[in-house]
Amino acid sequence: VHVRQALPAAVPPLGNLREPVSLGDGLYAAGDHRDTPSLQGAMASGARVARAVLHQLRL
Numbered sequence: 001v002h003v004r005q006a007l008p009a010a011v012p013p014l015g016n017l018r019e020p021v022s023l024g025d026g027l028y029a030a031g032d033h034r035d036t037p038s039l040q041g042a043m044a045s046g047a048r049v050a051r052a053v054l055h056q057l058r059l
Helices: 039-056
Strands: 022-024
16 A cells, blocks of 8 residues: 655754653643654654653652
8 A cells, every 4th residue: 555645754954853842831742743753753752751741740
């Protein structure tokens, strides 16, 4: 199966690929828009959110 445009085009210059996950006031955002545009990027940003929440809770 071929899915056209299954992934967003990531053409240089890409700018900052690792956007902050903390939005302030205890709000966090995760997804491929916070890291590389891929499933891996979405999972990586989710892991960064998890670490940030644990740090905030001092766990």
